[in-house]
Amino acid sequence: MQTNTITDGFEAVFRNSKDGLAIFKDGMFVDCNQSMLELVGVSTPEAFVGHTPIDFSPEYQPDGQKSVDKSLALIELCYQKGSLRFEWLHTKSNGDEFWVEVILTRMVLNGEIVLHTNWRDISEKKRLELETAAQKETFETLFNESVDGLCLLNEKSYLDCNQAFLWLPGFSKKEDTIGLTPIDISPEFQSDGRTSVDAAAAIIQHAFTQGSIRFEWIHKKADDTEFWCEIIVTKTNLNGEDVLYAITRDISEKKRLELETAAQKETFETLFNESVDGLCLLNEKSYLDCNQAFLTLLGFSKKEDIIGLTPIDISPEFQSDGRASVDAAAAIIQHAFTQGSIRFEWIHKKADGTEFWCEIIVTKTNLNGEDVLYAITRDISEKKRLELETAAQKENFETLFNESVDGLCLLNEKSYLDCNQAFLSLLGFSKKEDIIGLTPIDISPEFQSDGRASVDAATAIIQHAFTQGSIRFEWIHKKADGTEFWCEIIVTKTNINGEDVLYAITRDISEKKKLEIAINDRNADLKTANDSLEEMLEDLRRTQDKLVESEKMASLGSLVAGVAHEINTPIGIGLTGVTQLMEESRDIRQSYQAGKMTQDDFEEFLDSTNEISDIVKKNLDRTAHLVRSFKQVAVDQTCEEDRQINIKTYIDEVVFSLASVLRKDKVDVAIDCDAHHEVMTNPGLLSQVLTNLIVNSVNHGFSYSNGGAISIGVSKTADDEIQIDYKDNGRGISQENLPKIFDPFFTTRRNRGGTGLGLNIIYNIITGPLGGSIECHSKENEGVQFLVKFKVQSL
Numbered sequence: 001m002q003t004n005t006i007t008d009g010f011e012a013v014f015r016n017s018k019d020g021l022a023i024f025k026d027g028m029f030v031d032c033n034q035s036m037l038e039l040v041g042v043s044t045p046e047a048f049v050g051h052t053p054i055d056f057s058p059e060y061q062p063d064g065q066k067s068v069d070k071s072l073a074l075i076e077l078c079y080q081k082g083s084l085r086f087e088w089l090h091t092k093s094n095g096d097e098f099w100v101e102v103i104l105t106r107m108v109l110n111g112e113i114v115l116h117t118n119w120r121d122i123s124e125k126k127r128l129e130l131e132t133a134a135q136k137e138t139f140e141t142l143f144n145e146s147v148d149g150l151c152l153l154n155e156k157s158y159l160d161c162n163q164a165f166l167w168l169p170g171f172s173k174k175e176d177t178i179g180l181t182p183i184d185i186s187p188e189f190q191s192d193g194r195t196s197v198d199a200a201a202a203i204i205q206h207a208f209t210q211g212s213i214r215f216e217w218i219h220k221k222a223d224d225t226e227f228w229c230e231i232i233v234t235k236t237n238l239n240g241e242d243v244l245y246a247i248t249r250d251i252s253e254k255k256r257l258e259l260e261t262a263a264q265k266e267t268f269e270t271l272f273n274e275s276v277d278g279l280c281l282l283n284e285k286s287y288l289d290c291n292q293a294f295l296t297l298l299g300f301s302k303k304e305d306i307i308g309l310t311p312i313d314i315s316p317e318f319q320s321d322g323r324a325s326v327d328a329a330a331a332i333i334q335h336a337f338t339q340g341s342i343r344f345e346w347i348h349k350k351a352d353g354t355e356f357w358c359e360i361i362v363t364k365t366n367l368n369g370e371d372v373l374y375a376i377t378r379d380i381s382e383k384k385r386l387e388l389e390t391a392a393q394k395e396n397f398e399t400l401f402n403e404s405v406d407g408l409c410l411l412n413e414k415s416y417l418d419c420n421q422a423f424l425s426l427l428g429f430s431k432k433e434d435i436i437g438l439t440p441i442d443i444s445p446e447f448q449s450d451g452r453a454s455v456d457a458a459t460a461i462i463q464h465a466f467t468q469g470s471i472r473f474e475w476i477h478k479k480a481d482g483t484e485f486w487c488e489i490i491v492t493k494t495n496i497n498g499e500d501v502l503y504a505i506t507r508d509i510s511e512k513k514k515l516e517i518a519i520n521d522r523n524a525d526l527k528t529a530n531d532s533l534e535e536m537l538e539d540l541r542r543t544q545d546k547l548v549e550s551e552k553m554a555s556l557g558s559l560v561a562g563v564a565h566e567i568n569t570p571i572g573i574g575l576t577g578v579t580q581l582m583e584e585s586r587d588i589r590q591s592y593q594a595g596k597m598t599q600d601d602f603e604e605f606l607d608s609t610n611e612i613s614d615i616v617k618k619n620l621d622r623t624a625h626l627v628r629s630f631k632q633v634a635v636d637q638t639c640e641e642d643r644q645i646n647i648k649t650y651i652d653e654v655v656f657s658l659a660s661v662l663r664k665d666k667v668d669v670a671i672d673c674d675a676h677h678e679v680m681t682n683p684g685l686l687s688q689v690l691t692n693l694i695v696n697s698v699n700h701g702f703s704y705s706n707g708g709a710i711s712i713g714v715s716k717t718a719d720d721e722i723q724i725d726y727k728d729n730g731r732g733i734s735q736e737n738l739p740k741i742f743d744p745f746f747t748t749r750r751n752r753g754g755t756g757l758g759l760n761i762i763y764n765i766i767t768g769p770l771g772g773s774i775e776c777h778s779k780e781n782e783g784v785q786f787l788v789k790f791k792v793q794s795l
Helices: 010-016 034-040 067-081 123-145 163-167 196-210 252-274 292-298 325-339 381-403 421-427 454-468 510-594 599-638 647-657 659-664 683-701 758-767
Strands: 020-025 028-032 083-091 097-109 112-121 149-153 158-161 212-220 226-238 241-250 278-282 287-290 341-349 355-367 370-379 407-411 416-419 470-478 484-496 499-508 643-646 667-672 678-681 708-718 721-728 773-778 784-791
Touching: 020 034, 020 097, 034 112, 067 083, 067 097, 067 112, 097 123, 149 163, 196 212, 196 226, 196 241, 226 252, 278 292, 292 370, 325 341, 325 355, 325 370, 355 381, 407 421, 421 499, 454 470, 454 484, 454 499, 484 510, 510 599, 643 647, 647 659, 647 667, 647 683, 647 708, 659 667, 659 683, 667 683, 678 683, 683 708, 683 721, 683 758, 683 784, 758 773, 758 784
Parallel strands: 667 708
Antiparallel strands: 020 028, 020 112, 083 097, 097 112, 149 158, 149 241, 212 226, 226 241, 278 287, 278 370, 341 355, 355 370, 407 416, 407 499, 470 484, 484 499, 643 678, 708 721, 721 784, 773 784
């Protein structure tokens, strides 16, 4: 390395430098600047020059090496390399240690090789380094031992975490977390409906731009269990990179309590507002709030009428005990605030001045940090009225007890305590003293009708009455003269003068028991009659089924007759044409054989043959069409299997098969249907519905008119549902008969052979096998409309 040579400006730089500069030669300092003197704490150059670096160093450096050994090694190294930079712990003249950064440079000064020494005080820097190291150690301790989950992350993934953070999602080691993103341990959506990925991106962006953010978050454990967290994210710098430091705390219990509190609040508000009791809140001055029941109780319409009033404002001047309401209310409120609660009866006054009795329970509670009173008010006017009535009833009871025609008595588990005159008469005694002290066994036979001993039966009955409260039973008693008789007894537990006793009502039912025997005999006769009626009903059901089947066959018979009539005409025309053709063929053959046939005769024969053949073909085609239609419709009406049909084509065939009936009564049928409705359904049932509707219109709607019109509209109301809108312009149905048209055997043409089953069959077919519905709308002289809906399979 080239040795540095001093320049002319060196002296000025040396003397004025803020760093401590010195010249080292032959093992000691030979010169220095003022800054060096200030560094080591001496005032004159003489106190520094002539000394070695060891004179201004502690015995040992922080790395444990002796200062003398380490300094000699560094000086030697500088001489070899030309320059050297290192940190060193020096001492001032007063013994204070301080850190310097030393730069040694070998140079030639006045022809001699010396070392230029540059000292810069870095004590503050070293202090900060030590503090930073301590802080780092403290942070690592806190980081690792914190009970909160702590982690470091950047915009991509988690970088580090403590054990508490691992426990939160249920991981066992850091490697399970590092590299994951917050999304990996979160459900797809957060509680506000946002996706976790969007919410997390917004939070991370905010933390990097604003420095910190505090929020609540739903995390997901390794087993997919979700839990609530409170997270504080702070931007920090780690090794020159901006990262996020996150503190995560499990707040699942807090959220549970929050939800419970909200639910409790909602429940309280619901109970408060919907309670049938009058509820209110008040302090020492006035009412603060109330529910609707409280307003209703007092005859007010809105809360504003009550809030601000005092209990005195809705009370009479005096209470029932003679105290002024103001004094009584003050004492009650004071007691509630000091003792916590009180229950009492009170006379309130409605808005219209009407007084009524209340039972009030007042409880002290705390609302928004203020002690208030929560009062439950219940109208007991009826109770007070009943108390008065009870007193009157007691008097009445005593009168009724003594004067009742039923035998009444009081008894305990041991014996009779009291009875009325009717009880004495029932048993053939003359005075109470004959009964009081006896037991029920003393006035009963040894055994009851069920074979049980009277003593056992009576014990069980008395026990049941005392435990269950009441019992009703029949019993055989014995009169004073030994005569046995049947009684119906109702025993009820009651309390008299603090003692539970039994109150028994005894009624002689000897005559009733005789009637029971007669009734049982009558019931047996009725059962026999009922069995006979059931057989008759079953016969009627079978007859109805046969009539329904007959109606179906009659419908098919009408179809056959109509088709036969339709076929008769084209076949007759065809037969006439063929007969004429045969005659003309015979005539032309005879002319030919006799040699009399001319060319004109032959041409005329050919023209006639062609014309007759055309007429025959057209009529045979019509006959074939009629036969095909009849065959399909007839087969469908006797077969209950589903098949694929074109709705429009099929309806055309049904109408075509009824052409003779329609033409006879001058009825036009218009069909409005999409030609492409291909469905899977039961065509026989559909044919029967349409046939019965058309025949019903002809027989009923147009029976007193010269012709009419029928329209059949077909539409799809759903992929699996067809609607038929059937209308005619006949004489309609009266409002009186309209509700009954689907009833079996209902007809207005009974005298003309009507069975009343046509529309009933339609109704049963549509609502049964076809799985649909039918409605009828009609007014007299305004025609009729049937809306038919039924299920199909679209193709």
